[in-house]
Amino acid sequence: MDAPRPTESAEYKHLREQSALPGKGGLTRIGRAFWNTIGGFREGLSTEAAIKQEAALLLVALPVSFFVATNVWIWVALIGSLILLLAVEFLNTAIERLCNHLHPEKHVAIKVTKDLASAGVFCVIALTALIWIAAVVARFWT
DSSP: OOOOOGGGSGGGHHHHHHHTOTTSSHHHHHHHHHHHHHHHHHHHHHHOHHHHHHHHHHHHHHHHHHHHOSSHHHHHHHHHHHHHHHHHHHHHHHHHHHHHHHOOSOOHHHHHHHHHHHHHHHHHHHHHHHHHHHHHHHHHOO
16 A cells, blocks of 8 residues: 655645635735745845845946846846845845754754855855856957
8 A cells, every 4th residue: 555645644734725725826925925025135135244245246247247248148147147146145044044043052963054055155156256257258358
């Protein structure tokens, strides 16, 4: 006899019930998600130094990108890399805050989790730098 699928067990019943609530989908859900997003932007921009710095970098880089990019795809790569960096920084901040909430004391496993999230941010910083350097070299030195 096969074991029940995880979504059929009582442990996941609340997920099925939430998704089946009448009037909680469509435009209502999209509207609530939008206001949650605005709240996340406000919180991140008002409290996190890294998010403030990366948002400022995006604002400065936006007009510069018009001079660096030679076509629309290069421009998309330049700005997209900065938006990706900001998104990953928001996720890193969320992971750090959740870790601090669940385990405020110093703990090895929490440190490893935060280090992994930080490594993810570093990878996107490296990707962003690579994209911008390649675009600048292609624009001005080839």
